Amino acid sequence: MLYRLAAQSGAGPRTLSQPLGGMGAVCDALARAAAAAGATIRTDAPVGRVLVENDTACGVLLDSGERIAARTVISSADPKTTLLRLLGAEHLDTGFVRKVSHLRTNGLAAKLHLALDSAPRFTGQEATALGGRLLVAPSLDYIERAFNHSKYGEYSAAPAIEVTVPTVCDPALAPPGGHVMSAVVQYAPYELRDGWEAERVRMADKVIEVLERFAPGLRSQVRACELLTPLDIERKFRITGGHWHHAELAFDQFFMLRPVPGAAQYRTPLPGLYLCGAGSHPGGGVMGTAGRNAARHVLAKAS
Ligand SMILES: Cc1cc2nc3c(=O)[nH]c(=O)nc-3n(C[C@H](O)[C@H](O)[C@H](O)COP(=O)(O)OP(=O)(O)OC[C@H]3O[C@@H](n4cnc5c(N)ncnc54)[C@H](O)[C@@H]3O)c2cc1C
Structure with missing residues (x-):
């Protein structure tokens, strides 16, 4: 909560937003502004x-x-x-x-990216709700239990999940009719007891299973799936601990x-x-x- 408040104290927007063209578009805009000011990147x-x-x-x-x-x-x-x-x-x-x-500095969150062939349908939610953040965190106890596993080098079988569907705001991010779903999955320890190589696919499968309880039929809509663990984030983005x-x-x-x-x-x-x-x-x-x-x-x- 403090982070959200501190982050909103600057000149930026007071609510979270999705840039057209995806996050990469923000980097491109910054790079253009820097170049215009004389920077060499x-x-x-x-x-x-x-x-x-x-x-x-x-x-x-x-x-x-x-x-x-x-x-x-x-x-x-x-x-x-x-x-x-x-x-x-x-x-x-x-x-x-x-x-x-x-x-x-060890990361505790995994990121799940799904390419879907059609819009996910969350039970009881209007289509417009997909433009915001959907939380799977029914209670404080649920979140506490989800965290417990990470203490023992395990990921949770009932994780807390924060879902966004960026294509709702920017359909150009996917082929016509398709969607991308991005989910932050809490909690995934940096050091998994059985090693991430053996478990990455199983964890992705588990998260889809949990999401399917809220969005029936989701699994059949998945065309491609990527799960980034803290270890992947460390290696891919050069961040110690991921x-x-x-x-x-x-x-x-x-x-x-x-x-x-x-x-x-x-x-x-x-x-x-x-x-x-x-x-x-x-x-x-x-x-x-x-x-x-x-x-x-x-x-x-x-x-
Ligand atoms: C998978 C993922 C999804 C995310 N999604 C979102 C999102 O949707 N919205 C949001 O607001 N935030 C998101 N975040 C968080 C956000 O991306 C980071 O908090 C933000 O990028 C931090 O910016 P930064 O410039 O401080 O560091 P970074 O973006 O980590 O940049 C540091 C740079 O330094 C480079 N570097 C490291 N070592 C060296 C070296 N020796 N020489 C040269 N370069 C080096 C790295 O390669 C990296 O490019 C996401 C993060 C991840 C990992």
Whole structure:
């Protein structure tokens, strides 16, 4: 709840919304705006190290061996990647390194994507309800029980699920008549006791079974299915632990404590190095508030 409130305190819309063209369209729009302002965007250019001179960040070294000099380095990679891997503990105090190492960054949610050949029909819901968020979370006890399994390295057989159908707002995201369904499935531990390779398909099947209780016939509408576990999210999006907020949103990792004291105002202990991603206040989601706040700090320093 705090996250939602913090995320809405900026200039952005006060309700959650779906962009036309999907989330990728937001990235494209940002890229166009950045290019128009004179930025050069390089993709497929992984950074191997943050370069340091006189205890100040002075650029980055790409995996390709190319060095890029800079007065300021601003990283949206997760805090553990930025501070422990790209910068390195040797540039930081032991106490600070311990805090970053102890940051809880393991993801607990899986993402299920379904390509459907027609609109899902949820019992008792008007078709227009599909344009919002549908929750399978009948009670607090249900959510508590769904969470219990994750403590023992299991996923829940009765998960809490948040469903959206983006094609209701933007039919162009699927072939004519088709739909895509996107579901956040709570809770899926990063480390599954039996390993995700053996269980990924079984979990997807289980989630579809639960959804079918609310949307009869759903299984027969599925043309393609993808389940991303926290491990997949880690590998696919280079996020340590596969948490889509880069670090748990909990009281001890929120507000002036996010990600850790000593780096909570986007500045890191190393002059010239800033954090601007989901690991910073107020967390992730496609809203850009952490990035905007970080930019203000960098500009204030420059002026
Ligand atoms: C499957 C999935 C679905 C989601 N759906 C939604 C949604 O519908 N709506 C919503 O609001 N939010 C959604 N989120 C959450 C949202 O995408 C994230 O919170 C948000 O992208 C965080 O933005 P960011 O820029 O801080 O970090 P990221 O988007 O994680 O960007 C960090 C970037 O740094 C790159 N990187 C890491 N290491 C290096 C390196 N060494 N060198 C160069 N680059 C590096 C990564 O590849 C990545 O591109 C979703 C997340 C996931 C995983």
